[in-house]
Amino acid sequence: MKYKIAVLAGDGIGPEIVAQARKVTDAVVQKFGHEFEYTEALVGAVAIDEVGNPYPDETHELCMNSDAVLFGAIGHPRFDNDPSAKVRPEQGLLAMRKKLGLYANLRPVNTFKSLIHKSPLKTELVDGADFMCIRELTGGIYFGRPQGRTEDGQTAYDTCVYSADEIERIVRLGFEYAGKRRKKLTIVDKANVLATSRLWREVSQRIEPEFPEIEVEYMFVDNAAMQLITWPKRFDVMVTENMFGDILTDEASVISGSMGMLPSASIGVHTSVFEPIHGSYPQAAGKNIANPCATVLSAAMMFEYAFGLMKEGALIREAVDKALEAGIVTEDIADGKKAYSTSEVGDWLANYIQ
């Protein structure tokens, strides 16, 4: 079968790491006899520079006509600490999420034996942690209107909105993933304060009986922020709204100690986007030192989640595991041992797969 892949490398280290993911997918595609057609397009600060728009219409068109999007990273230091800049890379990200209907951001959090010592948490707490964060990505306070200022400019407001349908779609996904895993679902909200959270709970409780095999727990977001640190292994699948998800998924990502290794998938109505959770890391751009594994593992998620090609995904994971075992790693995780370059790691992985 022929798959159309949009390649949005973006800013900073984006192009380098995406190049490695392509090497790896090429190797997989060859081995299993699939056909991939890649088309590149602009996104992020580089798109602002070239066409004045962080998510240009042509890029959107391409994504709409693609079976999946392989995404690098966006962001450039010149936009940092200037949230009032008229055109910002993040706007492109938010526009992409909304226009492609990327309603579910999936972030598996797991540990790697050889990296566990890098966790800020004590080893016994985090070793073996393995859970999936599902963040609602196109609703809530990120997109709710009205948003703005009163006429005198002295009062600002944002609106958090959720419809029962939006909630049902993502909570259902949570139940389904929990069913494929350890059958435990944690739904995180702030139902003791927010009307939207109370609707989340109402909808979730309505769906619950359809999944009798799933153990469901409801947890307040402040408690979840604590439990992620004190007892991460208690989680299997966690589902939550957009803003809480922004905070909790980032918190979750650092506890594993494997931040540079963590992939993500954003499941959409029109297509799905696969990208590493780390950023554009501008200091490393062009130096051929960035860790490509998170992007490579995002490609594994692409095979699994977008195309249902589980063996292909599993082989990529195996390759990454073997590379770690063999010490074929970039300097961020080399721990004083010999470090390989971004492209050397990519080559090794592609080679392993062939």
Next chain:
Amino acid sequence: MKYKIAVLAGDGIGPEIVAQARKVTDAVVQKFGHEFEYTEALVGAVAIDEVGNPYPDETHELCMNSDAVLFGAIGHPRFDNDPSAKVRPEQGLLAMRKKLGLYANLRPVNTFKSLIHKSPLKTELVDGADFMCIRELTGGIYFGRPQGRTEDGQTAYDTCVYSADEIERIVRLGFEYAGKRRKKLTIVDKANVLATSRLWREVSQRIEPEFPEIEVEYMFVDNAAMQLITWPKRFDVMVTENMFGDILTDEASVISGSMGMLPSASIGVHTSVFEPIHGSYPQAAGKNIANPCATVLSAAMMFEYAFGLMKEGALIREAVDKALEAGIVTEDIADGKKAYSTSEVGDWLANYIQ
């Protein structure tokens, strides 16, 4: 001088721990020749049971006429996981915050040598961490209107609102506390997404020049959630809005490993409230085993923050430090050694002070 103290013991272990704080304040008052007049009032689940209102009018009247409020804890398991219960203890808490104008919640986070091993973080990361979280407590999405449902009940909404005045008041407090500490202020927001956060940044940047000696940094909330874990020692004073503060202060409290030891102050327009950050711990209620130190240290904050009595506060802190050194501690931190009861610890502390 004579100080009027409202005593709101609340639910669960509230009465036991507040009783110890009173012993300690009595000892301090005697030693330094102050006069305290305590008046007790109902709050929380017990107030719902007795008068059908978690924050009764008489309680409010009393607080309004008091120089400070010593608060225990509220919450009862029968309200858990039933966010739709008509009358809930939390409503009392929120009503109290709003009616007393408790705009600033201060939570010092620090470590105790003898408890540092209880932190989920690696010792070297957290040992010596010492910062102050300041959470805005009467604004934002907690109190913004409209809040509710559309007519068909299928869409829910909450509103986050901040005025420049509300922001200025709390950010100024942040600058002032930073000035008394290590002169570093971290202002946490989500200015790349929220209109309210952009106003926070605007107001903060306007105030900045008045405090040239303070180093200010602006940090997105998702990043703050990571930095709290990966590098807590980088923080001195952190100030943020209500909902972000709810999440981040709870996250911050567990990293220290001293959760049961952490006090808080809520500074208000009409009076101020001092309470431990831990909850009502219903499983331990009535057993004389709960750790009274967080409440005792909240009383220390009362002397310092409400009355400007720094020596008195310092003596209470000293007593707690000595109790830890001497192993006069409750079972939660006894680590298999002899555990003392709640009242024994209270007696020891009062005795030390005398």
